[in-house]
Amino acid sequence: MQSEVADIPAEPGTIPLRPRRRGRTGIALTTPALLVLAAAMLYPIGYTIWLSFNSSRTALSGTPDFVWLANFLKIAANRDFQAALLQTVGIVAASALLEAILGLSIALALHRALAGSRIFQTIFALPLMIAPVVGALAWRFVFADGYGLIDTIARDFGGEGPLWFADVWLARAAVVIANLWLALPFDILVLLAGLTALPTEPLEAARVDGASPAQILTRIMLPLLKPVIAIILVTRFADAFRIFDVVYVLTGSGPANRTDVLSTFIYRQMFTNFDFAGGAAASVLLVILTSAASLAAVLLLRERQGRA
Amino acid sequence: MSAAGARPARSRLGDAATYLFLTVTAIVMLTPILWIFSTSLKPTPEILVSPTRLLPTAPTLGHYGVALSGDFRSFLVNSLIAAGGATVAGLLLAIPAAFGFAKYAYRGSAGFLSFIVVTRVFPPIALALPFFLQFRTMGLIDTPWGLVVAYLPIVLPLMIWILHGFFRDFPDELIEAAEIDGLGPLATLVRIVLPLSLPGLGVAALFGFLVAWNEFVIALTLTRTPGGGQTLPVGISTLITQFQVLWGDMMAVAAIYLLPALAVTMLTQRGLIRGLMQGATKG
């Protein structure tokens, strides 16, 4: 993100405003949003961070009780936290991979602008218009052990569906699939917007030069889509690290906490175990982790982008 | 604008393959939604039978009657105010901010942008209590307008981040030309940049709206009654009672809840389609 500053082009023929005025314009443009965010978020975020350095008694009584890094160490050493962390990272990674493949494929397919694309586009946006808890419940019925939709279809073919929730890896797969359903619309629509906004000249030029569609895709379109991909990665990381409803409804974190994720862990820490400070510490760790992943993704993309 | 320029003959196979692919994926995407609609039309005894049958055998509109009853209408109105208000206010703040971050960087702006993006990552449940304390002090508990204020910090980071990505690669030459013509930054933004950024604007508006529309934890924390500020996601979860889920009613409410979101989608994605159409005819 720091390279943002270096991005200000010094070459001739760019924005003619002198740097001083450019900076001031920037400040004027960004301050309203920043003020609103600061006023709203500084207290909750500050409170959470402050709480993570105190003991849980502080949440109950309001009087500070500094324990420095004790909460962080305790949470990091907590077996369940480690399991939740690993499982969350697993879900994020699996989702990211599937979203990349499916999201891009579907966006490209829609981008062909065949007749009826509009209908498809709306269908792909539908999952987001369903309240998340309802969507999760619907998927519960698709996967339900012994009588779900998948099972019914399998029986129609003379077989039997698997017991999704009674198997650790199938349960995880179910969570990933249900989460994918909720995540793909964002990926598809943002990619589609990016594809639509692509400049035509490079693509025309490449086609005239005889490049194959695959080459056009990988050598020209994808690199140009990097900002859009950055949007998606950072947003989706944040969402995936925070998934809650799908896990809560489908598996209750089970079997035996094998599908527990960071959000459900934090919820339990706070409201079942009354460990508010631990929950706060876990939240802070979650933020640090997600930010690191997002930063890595953005930097990776930034590195390979030449000056177009 | 699209790569679908001159269509060689072989692309008819490509078209067919594309249609097949889209149809298969669309069916999978639709399956849970079909279940939701079908359940909303089933009389309650039909819903929990095993094995699950997709279509109702004796459809009824009873659940929709419940879904349109007093409390649920209040929930819907509150949701419209909260999400609609937050989206509009969000756009007004996010568009200039994203433009500023993208084209008018200043010392520390990268840090501010990072801060904005990072605020999204905090799990809402962890922030609920301090949010509640803060809003209680401001007297904004249990009103939909309070929720508009509460949703701004949730909607803004997403919108700013999306718009930033689209503005970043906006051709500097066009901006420079506008400034040479004497347009100030805001005018440039409105007259030059926005009309050419409709796809990005569309997704920013849509997802900002949807995030607020589906939000649950903050709404639950900051509102108390349907007549006050409770939104439909909260209303829907009241249908999960201690012992039973009122499936039919819940699905009917969810189906109705889908409609405004669908309207916003069609509205904001129009810009996209125009782009698609342009691409198709440009070839």
Added chain:
Amino acid sequence: MGTKLSRRRFLTTTAAAGAGLYLGARPLRYARAAGGKITIGTEAGSPYDTFYKKHAAEFTKATGVEVTFNAIPHDNIRQQFVQDALSGAGGFDVYIADQVWLPEFYEKGFIADISKQLSDADKADFSKTAIETVSYKGAVVALPIMVHNCAMYYRTDLLKAAGLAGPPKTWDEYRQYAKATTKDGVWGTMILSKQGIEASTRLNSFYQQAGADIIDASGKPTIDTDAGHAALEFMTKMVFEDKAAPEGVLELPDMQGAWLDGKLALAPVWPYLYSLAKEPLGGKFAIGTSPGLKRPAGTVYSWGFAAAAGSKNPEAAAAWVKWATDSEQLYNFGKEWLNPVPRKSAIDKIGADSSISDSDKAAIAAFAESAAAGTSMPMIPQYSQLLEILGIIQSGVMSKAVSIDDALKDGQQRAEAAMAG
């Protein structure tokens, strides 16, 4: 620095602006007139919510106190109450209270001791178990509306066809009956295993039925014990050996659905199911007490009203709790919702009421009997955490992810940590 807006100046200006904005916002007094008004937190869509909303006017007439209800979705009630108590907002004067929360809420100072609201006559009128479910460390921390456990619903027709007459009285009979009725698309019974509170309460019941409990008299956790082994073996054998219950991770809606669909012969469920089952299965089922190994009956839990310690109107709050659980209200509640109620006088009134059908009366009596035969859940503040641990154990075992021995050992470790922490 000149006219250039230095970063430091910018930041301090912003901080000052933010602080000013925040502090300057005149706090609109969250107007709740003290004295004369109370807010009751209930569970949205629950019988209590509907019933007490209907009858609250009577309370207002009797005491002059105005009542507002705040209905909260079931999965979020506890969280909302905790947040309200922590914030000192006094947003709730009365809580609808799950027995599970009572010890911990009292320990944390969220609810008040209302022993004064329980007269000697009341003590005699409430069943002993009922008083146990709301007592903690010598204090009375709530008054109960509903005291219940899972009774055994059984299909008289299916059992008859198998040459049996229910209900089963022991675990062995339960397995035998379930096996005999598993045929033609019907399952003998169902074992719930989704990681969550519902299945955990059933495991607690199995522990009690095996003659012990999850903690002993001194408060030491007794998870990894013979009783635990017996319980888990019983559950796994029913599903995997006898094949008398379906495999898979199942939850309460599944059991309810199967029962109402006629596909279940023996179903241990709470009293609420009776009203739903009357129509589809009228005349084909009866209700008994859940069978046990060493002693019968499911674990008893109660729902009642507790007075918030942070209430701005504690007398009115306590008055509501007393009124809402008096004989008249409980009689009406039991009558409307066909639930067992914890007062003898109310049960008598129901029995004497000719407008209630005989089959309904028999059902209510059966539920009351089932509850009377049961033992209350252990009243300890860490109970929620123990339920969590039971959930890990049974979901792991029933999905074969963990062996019974490992699950119990792990559970015992976790429980000891929870009780110590």
